[in-house]
Amino acid sequence: MLVKLQPFLMSPLIMTTLLLSLGLGTTITFASSHWLFAWMGLEINTLAILPLMAQHHHPRAVEATTKYFLTQATAAAMILFASTTNAWLTGQWNIFQLTHPLPLTLLTMALALKIGLAPLHTWLPEVLQGLNLTTGLILSTWQKLAPFALLLQTQPMNSTTLILLGLVSTLVGGWGGLNQTQLRKVLAYSSIAHLGWMILVLQFTPSLTLLTLITYFLMTFSTFVVFKLNNVTTMNALSTSWTKSPTMTALTPLILLSLGGLPPWQDLYQNDSSFKN
């Protein structure tokens, strides 16, 4: 497949617009306290990343874009529906005060679909597989910020739902990632697993969730960048990457082990603290 090995294939002007829109969307969601405003931010985010995803124009990328759009649109529609239902039931649109159980559950499910928690995870590996590594990086890191902001703000949430989502995510992320040879799919499953942990601890210590999120971003960023620099997308290619950059190949296990949660790295403390809490 003759793909130009450039991260971005569009003119700098359009690229700037898209990236700034991406940033704008997330920031709007951060800053909002009205549900419609939050929804708007999420939609801007989705729309901004779609051209980025489809920039390479080959069928796999387009397929990934389509799937992404459909799932995110569904999720956003569900968020809107949940907030509308809450407005109907409680008469107000405030993000902090979404406490009625029905819209709260619907919202949780929608946000879970947005970030890719099990059992709503099925789109994530396929979408990530269709993207190049840089766009995949953006998808894995930046796109999770906005929904998490909403999750952290809408408390209390139903324990059972969150525990189930978290547990299943952990298991699915672990087991699903075993059977892969494509690195992007492995990273997708690892994202599912980490998000599962974050959701688990959300109801007890939200600050720990944030900490986990930040460390997850750091580690995933490192991994994606290492893969990008070596230009590997499969395990087979990874096995010959030592010829290309021996030093980086020697250091990559450290990143991967920290992603897996082994001592003495950060993620162990996260998981450990989650257990203790």
Place this chain on the structure above:
Amino acid sequence: MAPNTHTTLVTSLIIMILFVLARPYLLSLLPKEKILATLRSLTVKGVLTAFILSLPVAISVLCVEDNAFAFSIPWFSTPSFDIFFSVKYDLYAAIFVPVALYVTWSILVFATSYMKGNPKIDHFFLFLLIFLISMILLVSSNNMFQLFIGWEGVGIMSFLLISWWYGRADANTSALQAVLYNRVGDVGMLFTMAWMATNLNSLELDVLFNNAGNYNLTAPLCGLMLAAAGKSAQFGLHPWLPAAMEGPTPVSALLHSSTMVVAGIFLLIRFSPLMDGNQFALTTCLWMGALTTFFTAVCALAQNDIKKIIAFSTSSQLGLMMVAIGLNQPQLAFFHICTHAFFKAMLFMCAGSFIHALNDEQDIRKMGGLFNLLPTTSTCFTIGSLALIGTPFLAGFYSKDAIIEALAVTHLNSCALLFVLVATSFTAVYSLRLIYYVTMGQPRFSPLLAISENDPAILKPLARLAWGSIVAGLLITCIFTPFKTPVMTLPPLAKTIAIVVTVMGLLFALELAKQTSKQLKHSPNPFTHHFSNMLGYFPLVFHRMAPKMSLYFGQHLANQMMDQTWMEKSGPKKASNTNESASAALTAAQRGMIKTFLTLFLLTSVLGVLIVLF
């Protein structure tokens, strides 16, 4: 003579006996070539000298008060007790050793002729010599350790001698069979030794007999009975004895008729003071013996190999000796050992002479009419057979009739009595069958065979043992005073039951022999014949079943219960299998269809709402 003179005489003579017996073996260790050729005659002369020297010892033992000489030398010590080299030359040992030496001497002379063509004949004689020394060690020991040394020694020599012609696969398997069955018996022996060491802190028989009253002796006696069953081929551990006929005829004559197989019985005779009060042990011995004698007599009826028939008759007589022990009459058992040695060795030697003359033909269906061609051998064969069946006033009569009389007057299970009487009648039947097939009728072998018995090395031993078979019973009865008083008044039928049953057996056999030239039934009924010919199917079943069970349990316990269960089904393999299957199942659910995502979303939402609301 005063006891001191006796002691000096006996001690010096015993030392001389041991030296004379050991001399050929010690000389063989020297590297000189020419000594090897003279070993044969050295051995024969040595055994003869030992026999002559053992006679005064026997007489001295009879004259001394307790009828025993004993001495012990400290040998070595273990942390808990000391082991001595102790010899007790009591009446049993004193009578048995001359008998054994006489029979061995005759067999060795016979072997110089029988094994003449064999290049390793001197090794053969050495093996027999080592066997003899082990046997004498066994019978004279006063110490379980020493007895065990002799016990194992005779077992090993039996193994080496059965597999003398080791190029033959059957000989090797038979030797292995002998070793394995003896080993099973040795477990009992070791158990008894361990019991003695732990409870009595000593392996000396004197200590055991003094302190026996304080303990429950069933356990060590069971061990001893197991050892005797293994060595003396009682039922259950009997197949090795017929299989041991793979060895040369002198070996069969010496080991597997006169000396080695009686070691088990001798062990029980030695320990008979312990069995005196233990009814369980006595009953077990009685039943073991009755079953053995009956079963092996049945098996002997339909065999076609001359040596196998004689082997089964040995087994049957061993059962009879065990019955005597079970009747609490060890002296009668010992008596039968001594007389049995004579006529059984002679029967084997006659068989050897027949086989040699017919150019190694052992099947009785291919012999016949040898009475005219080998008269001396046939005569001795007949004398031996008559002694075996208990013809009045030959050697076998004194011992066998005494045992059956004791059986008839003792208060015991009449089924055991029935077994023994039927076995006695069968003895007559198969003896007659042997004589009929081998010596009578028309010849059924090739006319080109050069049949002769001119070798004095064959005829003289046969004559000696024939004299022994005739007078030994009378001699031993005269010099022994029985320890237990025999019953003197019996109803006439009880007194003569042995003779009556034997004569009835003989008449039946004669009648059957008459029918061999007629055809009364158009097709035979093979069931009983096959049962007897295949030895009751015992070796067929058990020699396959025992290894199969062991291997089967090995597979199940070691492989499936331990390894498979803990490693594969529950431990590491289980973990890996679970993870693999879970992973595969999950990734198989991803097919790249959007409706999967959305359906899951719908289902999860509905489920979540339901959980929350209700």
